[in-house]
Amino acid sequence: MGTTLQSASDRYGQLVTHLHLQADLAAALHLLQWDQETYMPAGVAGSRARQIGTLAAALHERRTSPRFLDLVDELAGRQTDLESWQAVDVRETKWRADRQRALESDLVRERSQLHAEARGRWVEAREADDFELLRPYLKRIVEMEQRVARCIDASRDPYEVLLESYEPGMTVKALEDCFERLRTDLQGLVGALPAAGEDGATPTVLQGDFPLDSQRSFNTQVARAIGFDFNKGRLDVAVHPFTMSIGDDVRLTTRYDQTDLRYSLYSTIHEAGHGLYEQGLDPEAHGLPRGTACSLGVHESQSRLWENLVGRSTGFWEYFLPLAKTTFAPLQAASLKAVVHAANETRRSFIRTEADELTYNLHIILRFDLERALIAGQLAVADLPEAWAAHMRQHLGIVPPSNRDGVLQDVHWASGAIGYFPTYTLGNVYAAELATAAEHDIGSFHDLMVRGEFIELLRWLRTHVHRLGQTYRGHALVAAALGREPGPHALVDHLERKNRMMKEL
Ligand code: ZN
Numbered sequence: 001m002g003t004t005l006q007s008a009s010d011r012y013g014q015l016v017t018h019l020h021l022q023a024d025l026a027a028a029l030h031l032l033q034w035d036q037e038t039y040m041p042a043g044v045a046g047s048r049a050r051q052i053g054t055l056a057a058a059l060h061e062r063r064t065s066p067r068f069l070d071l072v073d074e075l076a077g078r079q080t081d082l083e084s085w086q087a088v089d090v091r092e093t094k095w096r097a098d099r100q101r102a103l104e105s106d107l108v109r110e111r112s113q114l115h116a117e118a119r120g121r122w123v124e125a126r127e128a129d130d131f132e133l134l135r136p137y138l139k140r141i142v143e144m145e146q147r148v149a150r151c152i153d154a155s156r157d158p159y160e161v162l163l164e165s166y167e168p169g170m171t172v173k174a175l176e177d178c179f180e181r182l183r184t185d186l187q188g189l190v191g192a193l194p195a196a197g198e199d200g201a202t203p204t205v206l207q208g209d210f211p212l213d214s215q216r217s218f219n220t221q222v223a224r225a226i227g228f229d230f231n232k233g234r235l236d237v238a239v240h241p242f243t244m245s246i247g248d249d250v251r252l253t254t255r256y257d258q259t260d261l262r263y264s265l266y267s268t269i270h271e272a273g274h275g276l277y278e279q280g281l282d283p284e285a286h287g288l289p290r291g292t293a294c295s296l297g298v299h300e301s302q303s304r305l306w307e308n309l310v311g312r313s314t315g316f317w318e319y320f321l322p323l324a325k326t327t328f329a330p331l332q333a334a335s336l337k338a339v340v341h342a343a344n345e346t347r348r349s350f351i352r353t354e355a356d357e358l359t360y361n362l363h364i365i366l367r368f369d370l371e372r373a374l375i376a377g378q379l380a381v382a383d384l385p386e387a388w389a390a391h392m393r394q395h396l397g398i399v400p401p402s403n404r405d406g407v408l409q410d411v412h413w414a415s416g417a418i419g420y421f422p423t424y425t426l427g428n429v430y431a432a433e434l435a436t437a438a439e440h441d442i443g444s445f446h447d448l449m450v451r452g453e454f455i456e457l458l459r460w461l462r463t464h465v466h467r468l469g470q471t472y473r474g475h476a477l478v479a480a481a482l483g484r485e486p487g488p489h490a491l492v493d494h495l496e497r498k499n500r501m502m503k504e505l
Contacts, residue, residue: 008081015075015093016288018068023287025059027247034244034251038236060108064100072097085290085471092289092470095168102152111144115416122414129404131385138413139381142374145418149375159375162419166296167426169473172372175422178429178488179365183395185492189358189499190396193348204342206261208330215256218327219268222320223252226306227458228272229279241267243274248286250275261328262343266307273306274299276458280466288469295474296420298465300427301434308357308428309435309494310457312343314501315449341505344498348396350405357428358495359396364425366391367410371418430478432490434465437482 032052040048062068076094079087103111118137125133149158160172220235228250238253245251252271257263277293285291293299310316317324317339324331324339331339346356352363370387373379379387388407389399400406412420438460439445448456464481471477478486 008075008078009083009086011071011075011078012082012086012090015071015089018062018071019089019093020287022059022062023247025055025062027245027249029055029059030244031246034246037238037240037242038251038253063097064105069097069101088290088469088471089285089288099152099165103148104151107147107151111148111416114140114144115414118414118416119411122408122411126404126408129402129408131403131408134408134414135381138384141413141416142381142418145416146375146377159372159419162375163422164419166417166420166423167474168295169475170295170297170422170426174475175368175426179368179422179425182361182425182429182488182492183365185488186358186361186495187395189495190348190362192499193346193359195397204345205331205334205338206342207259210258210261210328210330212256212258214327215258215261215264218324219254219264221323222265222311223268223272223275225320225452226269226272226276226310226454228252228275232279233275235268241271243271243278245278248279248283250278266311266343269311270303270307273303276306276461277302277466280458280462281469282467285469290469290471292469294465294468294470294472294477296423297426297430298474298477300424301430301478302427302461302465304427305431305435305461309431310445310449310454312340312357313445313449314340315446317343318450319452337505341502344502346499346502348398350392350398350400351409353409357498361425361428361491362395364421366395367412367421368425371413371421375418426474429488429491430474430486432494433478433482433486434461435494436490437464 029052032048032055036045036048036052072090072094075082075090079090082090114137118134118141121134121137125131145162146158149156149161152161157172160170163170163172163175216235220230223235224230232248233250233252235252235254237255239255241253241255243250243252252268252275254264254268254271277299281293282291314336317336321331321334321336321339325334344356346358348359349355352360352367355363366388369391370379370384373387374381374384385403385407392406393399412418435445438457442448442456442460445457448454465477468477472480475486
């Protein structure tokens with residue numbers, strides 16, 4: 001620090017300059033990654049990986065430079081001299097900086113190398129349906145994550161420390177309470193489903209011949225109708241759909257199946273939900289925590305709300321069925337009932353990403369149980385396939401025929417992402433709660449949707465979620481929107497209502 005102490009406000013201005021520069025580097029990195037997953041020709045994979053590595057290292061250097069960290073520490077000590085909105089940026093930047101610097105750079109390097117190797121092994125193990133190929137790597141990953149948690153905060157439950165990488169402020173206790181209640185309530189609904197193999201034999205009306213060009217056109221019109229701004233975004237194709245923000249440019253991706261309209265439509269609406277959140281962040285706070293999405297759980301609440309509570313509803317189809325009929329020949333004679341039924345098909349299945357709205361949460365609770373036991377040292381990696389099968393039998397009443405349909409299906413653990421899975425169900429929980437609060441304020445979703453007035457809901461979400469960025473942590477943000485603590489009741493209610501509706505269709 002110089003001889004004259006600069007005002008806190010001036011120092012905050014310097015922090016903003018640093019954060020803007022980091023955000024621009026991150027945007028360039030994201031553009032390279034987006035291209036890697038969409039249009040990059042296969043032959044340049046090697047040079048692209050190097051370019052991404054170079055930019056990632058440059059960004060890491062900025063984020064860990066002593067000048068930057070000293071500034072963050074200084075401002076954190078002068079928070080009372082800052083405006084409350086400035087203090088939000090300082091608080092969140094400091095929290096991330098502290099977590100980052102708790103990890104020695106050798107550990108960071110070792111960890112990312114381990115993840116890269118394990119991901120490669122996961123691809124092979126899954127193809128060969130051989131858990132043994134992945135097992136030693138997974139064991140090292142569990143040990144690595146235990147070590148990472150200890151470095152960040154040895155005094156706390158290591159699983160909670162890891163969970164906070166994705167959901168800052170969330171506690172294991174709160175999650176356990178929520179998931180226990182869900183486990184009990186949802187198992188009753190799942191128990192009423194037909195036994196495995198006794199369902200899904202007859203194709204639904206959303207299966208047939210749906211030409212890709214027509215799907216593309218229909219999906220684009222749906223995304224536009226719910227408010228996605230194509231002037232500041234795109235919709236392309238990727239094997240595993242995702243959304244990537246390149247600054248204020250939001251790129252959605254989807255995947256197509258010519259024989260089933262549901263794949264591309266629902267992945268488009270899901271990703272558009274993520275995209276609407278990104279497009280709704282405060283442009284004045286671009287690149288700052290106030291202008292950055294709050295948490296993975298809140299992000300997922302936006303995608304799930306649009307996908308499930310809007311896109312699978314009767315009101316949605318009342319509005320879109322006429323357009324669907326003129327777009328797709330197989331739907332010309334389809335009834336509203338048949339389409340809504342097809343959009344809400346529920347069945348026990350092995351694969352999480354193909355699971356319906358109801359059983360999906362049980363797939364997540366299973367992973368939450370297992371990964372917590374792994375980190376606590378109560379479950380050995382070698383026993384994972386057996387534990388997986390036992391949990392599947394207990395929760396869903398089915399046992400996967402192979403590890404490929406079981407423990408090898410997801411890339412998360414092999415990528416070192418332990419503590420990530422719960423945010424998916426947290427997203428469902430928050431989505432149902434936010435939908436209830438929004439309906440209370442703006443009126444029946446059904447009535448709005450029948451008229452195509454999706455923008456009313458978007459406006460509500462802009463005010464209560466999008467514009468706030470990281471002003472609050474996830475749980476507190478949802479609590480502020482509701483005026484009370486969020487819980488699993490709204491999700492259970494929603495699923496019970498849907499279950500009754502399906503029986504009547
Ligand atoms: Zn998502």
